[in-house]
Amino acid sequence: MFKWLEKNLPKIVIAPSIGLISWFVYGFILWTFYISFTNSKILPRYELWGVGQYVKLWGSRKWLIAVDNLLIFTVLFLVICIVIGVLLAILLDQKIRAEGFIRTIYLYPMALSFIVTGTAWKWILNPTLGIQKLFIDLGFENFTFDWLVNREMAIYTIVIAGVWQSSGFIMALFLAGLRSIDDEIIKAAKIDGANLFVVYGKIIIPMMRPVFFTSFVILVHISIKSYDLIVALTQGGPGISTTMPALFMTQAAFHKSQVGLSAASAMMMFMAVAAVIIPYLYSELRRENVS
Amino acid sequence: MSASNSLNYKKLEDKSRIKNLFLRYFLYIILGLFAFYFIFPLYVMLVTSFKTMEEIRQGNLLTLPSQLNIDSWLVAWGGRGYGAGDTYLRPFFWNSTKMVVPATIFSTFIGAMTGYVLTKWRFKGDNWVFLFLLFGCFIPYQAILLPMARTLGVLGISNSIFGLIVVHSIYGIPFTTLFFRNYYVSIPNELIKAARIDGAGFFKIFFKILLPISAPIIVVTVIWQFTQIWNDFLFGATFSFGEAAPIQVALNNMVLSSTSVKEYNVDMASAIIAGFPTLIVYVLAGKYFIRGLTSGAVKG
Numbered sequence: 290m291f292k293w294l295e296k297n298l299p300k301i302v303i304a305p306s307i308g309l310i311s312w313f314v315y316g317f318i319l320w321t322f323y324i325s326f327t328n329s330k331i332l333p334r335y336e337l338w339g340v341g342q343y344v345k346l347w348g349s350r351k352w353l354i355a356v357d358n359l360l361i362f363t364v365l366f367l368v369i370c371i372v373i374g375v376l377l378a379i380l381l382d383q384k385i386r387a388e389g390f391i392r393t394i395y396l397y398p399m400a401l402s403f404i405v406t407g408t409a410w411k412w413i414l415n416p417t418l419g420i421q422k423l424f425i426d427l428g429f430e431n432f433t434f435d436w437l438v439n440r441e442m443a444i445y446t447i448v449i450a451g452v453w454q455s456s457g458f459i460m461a462l463f464l465a466g467l468r469s470i471d472d473e474i475i476k477a478a479k480i481d482g483a484n485l486f487v488v489y490g491k492i493i494i495p496m497m498r499p500v501f502f503t504s505f506v507i508l509v510h511i512s513i514k515s516y517d518l519i520v521a522l523t524q525g526g527p528g529i530s531t532t533m534p535a536l537f538m539t540q541a542a543f544h545k546s547q548v549g550l551s552a553a554s555a556m557m558m559f560m561a562v563a564a565v566i567i568p569y570l571y572s573e574l575r576r577e578n579v580s
Numbered sequence: 581m582s583a584s585n586s587l588n589y590k591k592l593e594d595k596s597r598i599k600n601l602f603l604r605y606f607l608y609i610i611l612g613l614f615a616f617y618f619i620f621p622l623y624v625m626l627v628t629s630f631k632t633m634e635e636i637r638q639g640n641l642l643t644l645p646s647q648l649n650i651d652s653w654l655v656a657w658g659g660r661g662y663g664a665g666d667t668y669l670r671p672f673f674w675n676s677t678k679m680v681v682p683a684t685i686f687s688t689f690i691g692a693m694t695g696y697v698l699t700k701w702r703f704k705g706d707n708w709v710f711l712f713l714l715f716g717c718f719i720p721y722q723a724i725l726l727p728m729a730r731t732l733g734v735l736g737i738s739n740s741i742f743g744l745i746v747v748h749s750i751y752g753i754p755f756t757t758l759f760f761r762n763y764y765v766s767i768p769n770e771l772i773k774a775a776r777i778d779g780a781g782f783f784k785i786f787f788k789i790l791l792p793i794s795a796p797i798i799v800v801t802v803i804w805q806f807t808q809i810w811n812d813f814l815f816g817a818t819f820s821f822g823e824a825a826p827i828q829v830a831l832n833n834m835v836l837s838s839t840s841v842k843e844y845n846v847d848m849a850s851a852i853i854a855g856f857p858t859l860i861v862y863v864l865a866g867k868y869f870i871r872g873l874t875s876g877a878v879k880g
Contacts, residue, residue, distance in 0.1 A: 298782045299701035309750050394619055401858065453617070520817075543818065555725070566715070
């Protein structure tokens with residue numbers, strides 16, 4: 290008995306973790322998946338109803354706006370964060386004075402919650418007293434900046450705040466990547482007559498492929514889950530012009546008593562994340578097995 | 581001839597030095613502009629929080645307050661002193677504290693044990709178990725929100741700090757396991773083997789050998805969990821309301837539900853209070869966090 294216990298102790302120790310994750314992650318996702326095929330309203334009902342909720346979802350104007358916004362946000366958020374991240378990492382890698390201090394300034398936003406970030410930017414972007422007034426006071430008398438209350442432009446305010454919060458982290462990832470490159474490679478290229486732009490464009494950036502990949506996964510993941518930032522900045526408004534899937538899901542579930550529909554929207558989000566994550570995990574695991 | 585040659589050479593050298601100097605200045609200007617972009621919101625938050633509403637209407641985002649007016653800070657933290665509808669952050673700050681400390685400790689400890697087993701007591705299929713747990717890092721929580729709300733209700737712990745501790749501890753396990761697993765992988769197995777030959781058992785090896793050398797990854801994990809849990813809004817807003825809400829939910833309610841006139845100075849003071857603990861942790865220990873996170877924890 291004691292021998293058996295000793296032999297199986299490691300498995301016994303991790304059994305609770307496996308059990309909890311099986312139940313609270315996989316079990317719950319299966320439950321949501323099942324509910325998305327029922328006609329649940331305020332409470333879950335268990336008789337199957339077919340794909341009605343998915344039909345309803347993709348026929349809903351609000352959901353289509355949410356998906357549209359998600360695409361706009363993801364593309365801009367991804368591209369701008371990576372461009373700023375790469376640029377700042379390269380600039381900071383030029384043996385800068387006070388690098389630690391500058392890095393701290395670039396990175397601190399990631400310590401703040403999206404609610405705090407959203408609250409701050411909501412005030413900065415305030416259509417009367419914010420940026421607009423600042424520029425008017427600086428002498429640009431006809432300057433207007435009303436993106437926050439403009440249906441067409443409000444989604445871009447979320448991009449502005451999101452980029453501010455997350456681009457420093459991407460910089461840190463790239464900086465770590467740059468630091469792991471052997472200096473000899475750069476020296477050798479310089480001796481061969483390559484200038485700095487060629488060294489970065491042709492040699493170093495291509496070597497950063499894994500970091501690009503990691504950044505891509507992290508940023509897409511953040512953007513699909515975006516919820517807090519929208520709540521704090523626009524609440525999905527004006528109207529429903531800045532709705533996103535995560536907001537759609539919680540509103541359907543907890544404000545509109547459309548449990549079945551919200552489960553269907555949650556499953557769509559899950560599939561979008563899985564489509565990005567599973568290839569990533571697969572490639573990471575393979576890389577690890579190779580090395 | 582040779583004199584003019586050396587003169588030409590010197591000219592060329594000067595030119596390249598001037599060009600380098602110019603590039604150098606250009607570099608610092610760009611870095612400075614970005615530093616301004618990142619620091620600007622914090623500056624605006626700070627100066628706004630010390631202004632009176634009159635000063636806010638008269639001036640603009642950049643103008644300094646005429647004097648350090650701490651009224652809005654007092655209101656944000658302790659309220660105005662009247663009964664109904666007076667929301668302020670103090671009780672919610674303590675709610676979050678009571679939530680973040682146990683949840684961080686539990687999830688870190690579970691992650692450490694799991695990471696230890698997955699790397700030092702390997703068994704058939706352990707990599708699959710790791711992958712199975714790892715996937716939990718990436719799921720959109722919307723997919724578990726509905727059943728979690730019902731489960732908390734059934735257990736009788738919805739709308740309580742205890743319920744949020746449970747939720748954060750569970751969904752923290754995949755991250756903490758990832759961190760510890762990737763750290764312990766790099767620790768030589770010979771160390772463990774030698775200890776086993778000396779007769780050390782499962783727990784003794786963990787507490788006497790691995791834990792004392794785990795400081796770097798404990799720092800990363802604790803900062804990560806602390807930041808995630810303190811900054812969480814989705815779980816807090818979904819599973820709690822009223823008095824049991826964590827601080828991010830309270831901040832959002834305060835900012836959204838202004839009764840009469842919008843008080844931006846109180847909003848900004850509240851936002852700084854809600855962001856203060858994570859900011860301090862980051863400023864004090866961020867260096868170790870970034871170092872640990874980028875040296876393998878995320879990249880795998």
